[in-house]
Amino acid sequence: MAVGRGVTWLVPTDELGRRGVGHDRGDLEWVRGYDLVMEVGAELGGELTEPAGLVSRGRRVGIMGGTFDPIHHGHLVAASEVADRFSLDEVVFVPTGRPWQKDEAVSSPEDRYLMTVIATASNPRFTTSRVDIDREGPTYTVDTLRDLRAVYGPEAQLFFITGADALAKILSWKEAEEIFAHAHLVGVTRPGFVLSDDHLPPASVSLIEVPAMAISSTACRERVAAGHPVWYLVPDGVVQYIAKRRLYRKDDVPGI
Ligand code: ATP
Ligand code: MG
Secondary structure, eight states, X not given: OOOXXXXXXXXXXXXXXXXXXXXXXXXOOOOTTEEEOSOOOOEETTEEOOOSOEEEOOOEEEEEEEOOTTOOHHHHHHXXXXXXXXXXXXXXXXXXXXXXXXXXXXXXXXXXXXXXXXXXXXXXXXXXXXXXXXXXXXEOHHHHHHHHHHHHOTTOEEEEEEEHHHHHTGGGSTTHHHHHHHEEEEEEOOTTSOOOOTTSOTTSXXXXXXXXXXXXXXXXXXXXXXXXXXXXXXXXXXXXXXXXXXXXXXXXXXOO
16 A cells, blocks of 8 residues: 555544545545554654554455356346345456366457456446456466455455355365365355255355356357347346457357
């Protein structure tokens, strides 16, 4: 966090008891999840000194990994429901770079990243991360969690969100034990799959029911390829992005 003259200063507690750090006087922003634990650096001769210390209360961050080719309302509802049930400060969507489980061609990382940004932009608690698409080589969840741990810091509480199909396979993922060390797993229901934690270490996972959305990216791709609509299966902006970039289309099929 940049601290210096005219850049960052500490502000008093507000009416909700929050304390925060402001950036640029006209653009006050509360930094959620942090408490000021030591006294503010004194203002000396008009110059602000670095604050004595900030400690994190532990920002609660959900992580929704996926190929997102394209992102659809099943992903978004699952993330929203987990955010509500676990009082998360943020859910970060992480489009995979090269998914090691998927042999078939996937759309370019930039297209999948941009569709994810479009789909998440209107929700103040949703963000999109480039950690996986910017890393060389195949994407492994353990690397995702290491990178996000570095971004959010040791105090953050990470919740890794997976649908029932992905949860069933998690022990085959690289360095599964380290995944459990970094994040609490949240398995969510998905139509057509059985949600079970029988194969997982006790206390490492919570299972929750989310509104059933019988949608898959595969079905969305197939619909576009066959000339059928994906309106209301994916956010409107994603429908338009797919059309604009002519994703999933066979050249002879007209329409969205
Ligand atoms: P594809 O058909 O290409 O595999 P997908 O719809 O399964 O796509 P992914 O990007 O593979 O989407 O999934 C990312 C994560 O979202 C996984 O954990 C998956 O289980 C979960 N997920 C996907 N669709 C749903 C859904 N409809 N309901 C609940 N969870 C879902
Ligand atoms: Mg899938």
